[in-house]
Amino acid sequence: MSGVEVKVEGLSKSFGRANIWSDVSLTLPPGEVSVLLGPSGTGKSVFLKSLIGLLKPEKGSIVIHDTDLVRCNENRLYELRKLFGVLFQDGALFGSMNLFDNIAFPLREHTKKSEAQIKDIVMEKMDMVGLKGDESKLPGEISGGMRKRAGLARALVLDPEIILFDEPDSGLDPVRTAYLNQLIIDLNAQTDSTFLIVTHDINTAQTVPDNIGMLYRKHLAMFGPRELLLTSDDPVVSQFLNGRREGPIGMSEEKDSAQAEREMAEAGELDGLPPIKPQLEVSAGVPERKAVARRQQRVRDMMHTLSPAAQAAIRASHIAQPQAGVADPGAPTEQLPRAGHGGYGEPRHRLR
Template structure:
């Protein structure tokens, strides 16, 4: 199992005269974990359903493996759907089936595997999500967290290359949410599949994904690597990711300008960029996530285009985290030092004038 790229261009969806969102363009990098955020009612679940072809958009394209799902034939769409695994918001288990039969359902429906093969695969996936020994239990006999994990096991049985999570943390207490988040990170490390998670949970958005996107007012406000979104000064993004009352988002939708200005005056000067929470690491014994190195390489390439405060925040976050998945070698990132300091290596980068000096190995590495 390995992830594939999902490229969305100019996607628009309406129900009758009600426009849900327009001109949504983003690319889900292969093998990485992405999160889609947004206030309630912004069409996040609609986006997931459109992504797998359950809903037809009016405009735009969704390209996977050089196939446009919006314009392809029904037979081709059916084949492409086999690349997906979906964890629905409530688990969507069949109440009259035990967990084994629920998880085995896609194998029996879409493959010609023998019952012995089905048994082995289901046992493997149930063990993977921590449900070994619960095969005969009914959905009504288990907790909400267990139902989520059973739904996840079912999403994994066909070894999908793309896994969609529709609010996996809804209805879960903070402890179960933390366990589920760790499970998602470990699964990504083991499968290198492409993950897209719809969530409202700020802690999940800050600590789990490689990439973050946000829907707001019928458009995609922003999408990019976690470091870029978490240091963004875009008002709606900053407000949502930091859980602030001050900003353009109101209780119903958008605040008027006067109200927003009044609240900002009452609050006074807001603190600058908060320290970024570290991204969750894999559990002991689980292989390193390849996605981390790929994402950080992209961030290195675009860092000089970001505002100075964002650059500094990203450098600080990297300096505090040992990196073992960097392209070109592991170890901690080099640190900025005065020119000529012991162990300093000169690194030239676009926009650096005068040159930037770092401690680190005796080779030139991209500026961080």
């Protein structure tokens, strides 16, 4: 299994008269880990459901393997869905089935493999997520963290090229979240699949992804290398990453601008962004992530499109260190191609 590029262009989704988001454009680089942030109610889960074809957007395209999922016929959409694995918020396990049968379910439904083959695959995936020996347990007999890992094993059984994580850390304590984050990095190294994670957890956003996007005010406000958002001076980003009450984000997404200005004035000088934490590396004994080398070259090629703060953060990391025969990212880059509209690095919208 290996990752595939997912190109989203001009996507818009509404429920009746309620617009969820409009003109969302981004490209998920093949085999890399991306995170989608945003205040509650901004449609992050709706975006995941649109990617997999469970919801149909009114406008835009989602292109995978040269096929637009928004416009293809039902038979082709059914085949393309097999490229996806999904970890739902609560694991979405069948309560009456043991873990083995839960994880085997997609293989029995979508393949003609023998029970012996299914057993080999299920046991391999359970071992990957640390559940070997628990195959006879029911979902009600295990912890929330184990249910998440069982759901993740089920997402892996069809060897998907794209894996979607809908708030994998919800309901988990910080220690279990840290273990799950490390598992995600290790699985990415083993599968080289394209990962997209929806999360509210700031530590996850700071340490796991190669790329970060943020939904706000019904638009994808920003998407690109993790350093782009983690060094942004926008007040929305600062408020979100610091978890503060003061700022543009309110209980119902955004505040009245006058109220936000009043709160900021009352609060006085606020701290800026938290320090950038190093990205998680694979565990001992796990092969290196193939995505690292690809990202390294890709980020060099787009350096001139990023903010000075993001460039400085990239240069300070090992990812941007020049290799033999590769240009220094600080060198003139007129010969390098500019990141395209809605691509890997250029912000699609500015926060406001």
